[in-house]
Amino acid sequence: MKQQIFKNPLDELFDIQEETGDFMEEYRQIPASAVVPVAPVEEKDADDIATDARINEVYDLALDAYKQQTAMVEIIDPKFAARNAEVAANFLNIALNAATSKAKIKTDRKRATAFNPAAVKQGNTTNNVIVASQEDVLRMLDNEIKKD
Numbered sequence: 001m002k003q004q005i006f007k008n009p010l011d012e013l014f015d016i017q018e019e020t021g022d023f024m025e026e027y028r029q030i031p032a033s034a035v036v037p038v039a040p041v042e043e044k045d046a047d048d049i050a051t052d053a054r055i056n057e058v059y060d061l062a063l064d065a066y067k068q069q070t071a072m073v074e075i076i077d078p079k080f081a082a083r084n085a086e087v088a089a090n091f092l093n094i095a096l097n098a099a100t101s102k103a104k105i106k107t108d109r110k111r112a113t114a115f116n117p118a119a120v121k122q123g124n125t126t127n128n129v130i131v132a133s134q135e136d137v138l139r140m141l142d143n144e145i146k147k148d
Contacts, residue, residue: 059095
């Protein structure tokens with residue numbers, strides 16, 4: 001599809017003979033393949049790595065204990081099977097809590113590293129107060145212009 005050449009309506013009004021041409025020539029769209037989204041970089045310090053390792057360990061141990069308890073339900077006396085199933089459910093709940101806390105830590109870290117322009121200015125107080133009349137301000141500006 002051929003792009004139309006822009007014809008300015010003022011050309012006719014002011015009797016201008018030449019057309020302005022393609023006014024969008026300078027503003028061609030960038031191809032989508034050239035635009036690469038920048039993924040946020042997650043910075044983990046030693047405490048974050050240690051916390052992740054502890055949460056993973058709790059998760060793995062809880063799942064192993066759950067599997068052992070469910071295996072014991074089939075072996076032991078039926079009157080104790082219900083209690084073993086409760087214990088297995090508790091271990092599964094511990095594993096779920098570990099996975100949830102790991103996800104919460106990850107989202108909190110993303111939220112903390114997000115750009116916050118208000119956080120840049122924290123702790124800095126700037127009080128630019130001038131007590132002067134309009135004439136005084138204009139006089140000061142005039143003196144500054146004369147200096148330059």
